[in-house]
Amino acid sequence: MKINVDRDACCGAGQxxxxxxxxxxxxxxxxxxxxxxxxxxxxxxxxxxxxSMCPTGVIWVDQNA
Known part of the structure; x- marks a missing residue:
C-alpha cells in the first residue's frame, strides 16, 4: 500500500x-x-x-504500489 496526498488541495481540517x-x-x-x-x-x-474522513478527498491509497 502506498499513500498519496495532494497538498495543494488540502483544506487543513486535520482529520x-x-x-x-x-x-x-x-x-x-x-x-x-x-x-x-x-x-x-x-x-x-x-x-x-x-x-474516508478527508473533507476534500486529497488522500488516496494505491493498493498495488
Whole structure:
C-alpha cells in the first residue's frame, strides 16, 4: 500500500492527523504532511478512516504500489 496526498488541495481540517498520527501531520499552515507513504499493515484501518474522513478527498491509497 502506498499513500498519496495532494497538498495543494488540502483544506487543513486535520482529520487525518487525528485518525492516523503516525502517518500524517500538519505543517505550520495546517496543510497535510505525509510522514510515512508506506505504513505498516497495522496502520491500514486508521489510514482508510483518514481517507474516508478527508473533507476534500486529497488522500488516496494505491493498493498495488
Amino acid at each position: 487525518c492527523v487525528l485518525l492516523a498520527p503516525d502517518v500524517f501531520d500538519q505543517d505550520e499552515e495546517g496543510i497535510v504532511v505525509l510522514l510515512d507513504e508506506r505504513p505498516a499493515p497495522e496502520q491500514d484501518f486508521a489510514v482508510q478512516e483518514a481517507v
